[in-house]
Amino acid sequence: MLSLNLYELRKAKGITQSHLAEILGVSFQTISKWETGAAMPDVKYIIEIARFFEVSTDQVLGLKPIESEYYSRRTEGAQYWDNKLSYIYSSRVDLWNTDYMEFLIKQVWKLQKAADILDFGCGNGYLAEIMMPLMPKGSTYTGIDISRTMIEDGKSRFREKEFKTTFECRDGYEYGAKGKYDVVVCQAFLRELSDPKKMLKNMLAALKPGGLIICIEVNRELDNAGIYIDGLDYASILATDLQRTYWKTEYEKRDRDYAIGMRLPFLLKSLGVRDIEVRLQDKVKFANPDESVNYHKLQTAYLKEKGWEADDTESEELARKTLMNRGLTKEEAQQVIHIWSQEKEKIREGKAFLKTTGFVITFGWKGAENQ
Numbered sequence: 001m002l003s004l005n006l007y008e009l010r011k012a013k014g015i016t017q018s019h020l021a022e023i024l025g026v027s028f029q030t031i032s033k034w035e036t037g038a039a040m041p042d043v044k045y046i047i048e049i050a051r052f053f054e055v056s057t058d059q060v061l062g063l064k065p066i067e068s069e070y071y072s073r074r075t076e077g078a079q080y081w082d083n084k085l086s087y088i089y090s091s092r093v094d095l096w097n098t099d100y101m102e103f104l105i106k107q108v109w110k111l112q113k114a115a116d117i118l119d120f121g122c123g124n125g126y127l128a129e130i131m132m133p134l135m136p137k138g139s140t141y142t143g144i145d146i147s148r149t150m151i152e153d154g155k156s157r158f159r160e161k162e163f164k165t166t167f168e169c170r171d172g173y174e175y176g177a178k179g180k181y182d183v184v185v186c187q188a189f190l191r192e193l194s195d196p197k198k199m200l201k202n203m204l205a206a207l208k209p210g211g212l213i214i215c216i217e218v219n220r221e222l223d224n225a226g227i228y229i230d231g232l233d234y235a236s237i238l239a240t241d242l243q244r245t246y247w248k249t250e251y252e253k254r255d256r257d258y259a260i261g262m263r264l265p266f267l268l269k270s271l272g273v274r275d276i277e278v279r280l281q282d283k284v285k286f287a288n289p290d291e292s293v294n295y296h297k298l299q300t301a302y303l304k305e306k307g308w309e310a311d312d313t314e315s316e317e318l319a320r321k322t323l324m325n326r327g328l329t330k331e332e333a334q335q336v337i338h339i340w341s342q343e344k345e346k347i348r349e350g351k352a353f354l355k356t357t358g359f360v361i362t363f364g365w366k367g368a369e370n371q
């Protein structure tokens with residue numbers, strides 16, 4: 001069924017139902033029925049409405065989004081992240097298999113001697129938690145992040161640990177350390193940035209000659225394909241075609257890049273990094289309600305990560321607006337929201353589910369061109 005954009009057009013222009021009714025020569029109850037979908041206007045009214053609001057009939061009919069100025073969610077700023085500590089805690093439950101990190105450190109990166117590690121966009125130090133216990137004795141960890149909340153939390157979490165950590169509240173774009181570190185790493189960081197290449201140059205500058213750069217970043221297509229929930233049809237959960245419009249717009253607006261995981265090898269190559277290799281992170285969470293303790297932990301984490309703990313029509317409305325602002329039609333946005341609410345319902349009911357991370361790990365060594 002079609003869902004008119006009439007309410008949105010009216011609100012954008014700041015006119016009442018009665019005013020519009022007067023212009024079209026109908027009652028305000030009729031306008032209300034058109035807006036709620038209880039009735040559909042005749043073709044002649046659709047044309048008149050399109051003329052009045054100076055949009056196409058497709059836009060009136062909700063087949064195309066109403067163009068409004070793009071708004072960024074500014075995920076590269078401190079303001080956004082200062083409120084996201086609970087999101088970080090809930091999304092970092094069971095995120096890595098420690099044995100896979102150990103395999104990377106020992107067998108792939110061959111970090112056999114004490115090393116100084118620098119983590120860009122470190123959050124509250126998740127990578128320190130999983131890497132440092134596996135590193136040779138004497139290794140150090142420095143984390144930098146633009147959010148003071150993250151940095152303060154990092155400091156207090158690692159105060160008592162046996163390995164040495166330093167946390168600094170800094171904007172990575174302005175970080176000026178030169179040739180100081182053996183390893184520079186980041187996780188889920190470059191995807192948030194308007195200029196990841198500029199950041200990568202800074203990360204490389206901080207490395208000693210021949211040092212190792214490691215970027216653990218998402219590719220959302222993999223992430224999306226790696227979700228399955230018992231009781232739902234896999235094909236209908238995906239919604240990738242619809243979300244692709246959203247990801248593409250955010251990328252084109254230099255807001256966020258959810259395909260950065262795929263682009264990184266090429267970016268590093270263009271910056272003269274040598275011996276580039278790419279791996280996939282191997283964690284697949286299988287949440288099985290028969291194992292109640294682990295299930296409960298994963299279920300809570302899933303609901304918290306998605307912001308689905310409470311029923312919240314306001315955030316649903318915001319999600320719909322954001323999807324439409326990124327180019328989805330009202331119907332498409334509605335479809336995505338419907339899929340999300342189905343997922344929410346099933347997870348709350350306690351159904352089994354499977355979830356991958358979609359992390360691509362790209363690494364290489366600082367080449368002569370970057371010295």
Ligand SMILES: C[S@@+](CC[C@H](N)C(=O)[O-])C[C@H]1O[C@@H](n2cnc3c(N)ncnc32)[C@H](O)[C@@H]1O
Nearest residue numbers: 076081121122123126145146147171172187188
């Ligand atoms: C998704 S979180 C990832 C945190 C951490 N790497 C992890 O995996 O848990 C992204 C982090 O990047 C930080 N950030 C965003 N823009 C930044 C910038 N320009 N300089 C430094 N940190 C930044 C945010 O404050 C946030 O903590």
